[in-house]
Amino acid sequence: MAQPNVRPVGDLNAALESLSGRFHNRLSTAAAVREQHGHTMTWHRNQPPDAVVFVQSADEVADVVKICAAHRVPLVAFGTGTSLEGQVNAPFGGISVDLSQMNRVLAVHPEDLDCVVEPGVTRKQLNTELRATGLFFPIDPGADASIGGMVATRASGTNAVRYGTMKDNVLSLTAVMADGSVIHTGKRAKKSSAGYDLTRLLIGSEGTLGIVTDVTLKLYGIPEAISGGVCPFETLEGACNAVIATIQSGIPVARIELLDEKQVAASNAYSKLSLAVTPTLFLEFHGTASGVAEQAGLFGEIAAEYGGGPFEWTHNAEERNRLWQARHDAYYSAVQLRPGTQGVATDVCVPISRLADCIMETKADIDRLGLVAPIVGHVGDGNFHVSLMVDTEDAGELDRVNEFMERIVRRAISMEGTCTGEHGVGHGKMKYLDAELGGSVEVMRSIKRALDPLNILNPGKIVRV
Template sequence: MPVTAQSNVRAVGDVRAAIEALQGRFGERLSMAQAVRAQHGNTTTWHPNQPPDAVVFAETTEEVADIVRVCAGHDVPVIAFGTGTSLEGQVNAPFGGICVDMSRMNRVLQVNAEDLDCTVQAGVTRKQLNTELRASGLFFPIDPGADASIGGMTATRASGTNAVRYGTMKDAVLSLTAVMADGTIIRTARRAKKSSAGYDLTRLLVGSEGTLGIATEITLRLHGIPEAIAGGVCPFTTLEGACNAVIATIQSGIPVARIELLDEVQVRASNAYSRLSLAETPTLFVEFHGSEAGVAEQSQRFGEIAAEFGGGPFEWTQNAEERTALWQARHDAYWACRGLRPGLETFATDVCVPISRLAECILETKADIERLGMLAPIVGHVGDGNFHTSVLVDMSDPADIARVEEFMTRLVERAIAMDGTCTGEHGVGQGKMKYLDAELGAAVEVMRAIKRALDPKNIMNPGKIVRI
């Protein structure tokens, strides 16, 4: 459900005094320009833009700490901003406050090739990191589509197309440096690959969406660039067949690196936007990593499984340019959807279910879309049971908004009933707060207790995840 407020709900603390103090410290790196403030509110979903009162461009961890101390002293909210690609209103400022823009904190601080890890500032983007890692023979596998910042990916516990093989940000982050609500700087862990020393503060902060602290430096697990990569597309006669082929592939133990589903509507959108010529039928994009012999064997075996469920032919290649074009089209799915009906807003949402319930969940969701007469392509990281719908909605039509809200509620209730989650990778933000009680029950109150303990003034990205 979209947030209904058109502007900030109310002012919190002495914003004017905080801004004056920060102006003395940061000068021209503090902006109150309307366009800059609007840019740092939510811009990627149907949630209304709720801009901060000012934006400060930080360059070091110590500067972030200074900003937080000033805000804490004046009871003013602090919202961290990476690239602004989050999908549930995480960067909105519903109570006003100061936005800390991390884009200038964009240095790769250390690469430890022998240990397969690196440390980066929060503003480094995933593409920038992989460009700098290329000469080392290593890569960072988490790829949530947009060229998101590592800090933002850490805050939302992002994943992406490679998650079925390489995991999500909770698996990739070894340690982080964070600024807490009183301006204290902490480091959550060392670089050791495992530790049993105390509470796991790293994973407490990963996925906390800036509500407990602001990650400023992140140490990441890296992987060797595979000897060989093979990938391709496989059309199916039915959506059910494509889903069941995914389930069989995962359950058979084939070490697939990526396996993505596009329904026929998404294929049509991607053909038009990305200039593809795929058959407009449910389709899987698949990729394998390993040795030359290994990827050839895995590709052949997948083709055999796909054929059992009405799929094929599976056309695969090791040509890097062809594979890059294919996965760029997959990452551009959101923008392709917007082109289906220009002028409408696109509301991207996701759920995740156990892999054994994947086909059932997607087919029931597809039936809902057709019953409600909606335009909502389905696409997903189906190898781990995570799929998305990009709902096109006319925000000037109350009946259309009501249909989308009904659809969203039914989608989440369906996923939770299947022992799944209301969000596989988009996070909670503002949009999915109302579903947490149904999914987690009494655990939500534990989250509130943690929030109160670490942020007693409720200044760290308030109005997200849990209400205080």
């Protein structure tokens, strides 16, 4: 349940009365609906809102915000609920604004390589609708997340090494601010030097500064040729060093993903693969037929130097899609390694030159602490994830998990990396921001106070005010 002892001063009943008159059967206070909207995919405690309102337009979002601002009631924006650091939880109660019904692709401009979508559009839905244009949107976090949620957490995914993250692929936004006003952060031009970059201020803000109601995205042409495959390695360190050498060599790899031996075993069982149970890289190359063949050949030579191979690759779309679906299902496959436990997903990101050091030290911690924790990663940009399978009823194990979480984050920061490569901060990683960013956190607080003086937009996330 919500925590009344820390609820901001506000008149919830008056807000609910106004919202009920405006939204009728699209306002729910049912326990099951509330719990779904306070749900998180990891071990953070469920903190349900007091009510959920299902909005269908930007005007309706503005109306909800105005009502909540008038009565000083917190709001939490909700997309698909796949965030991993407690971003959609409601620690102060209030209203969850469910944006899933705002799921229209508003415009596609093939000649300009961009499109405009509502926040509830999911990445798979968008690419399905783009297929006939010969274009695609490349950002692909493991879950079929909403575009609005991906903007909120500054998400990335397997293609980030070539195409960047959400911050690189959003041209502009429309957002409802904390007073109910609506702003447009830019136009469709590919570049601009007109004033503060409000687009990137809102990207990664996790609904604490405004609620996004439409997004203008960059698109890319579907490559002429795509090849992909797997490369096993004798050691985890060898796989990491092959990644570093590949990136430093300038090979324009589109995807390069690491699975340690525990994750390979889990994926074999869950996704019906037949890979050798050893550290493995999944790769994909985009370009012309001759170009991808050359890239694959160059990678094969590098892999051999670090104890890797044979590198088996294919142009066959069905085989490639099967591999990448297994990679996207890594979390669900890992959960099967220890039935009855709770999955705890975390990630860090370091400069590519420190990748091997960070992963090997993390692996040593896993072994020393006796944890079941497969490692996977978008290692081409120095980002990797650990999925811990935790018995939350075992106090001793919880202590070891907390020690592990502290050590992996401190290690990444000491290597000039970050406590979160793509999961965002939420309330799960708030405590690490001071160590990573120092005085910048106070600047963030100042921005939050200026744009949301009543502290009603997703309070208790990213920074404390």
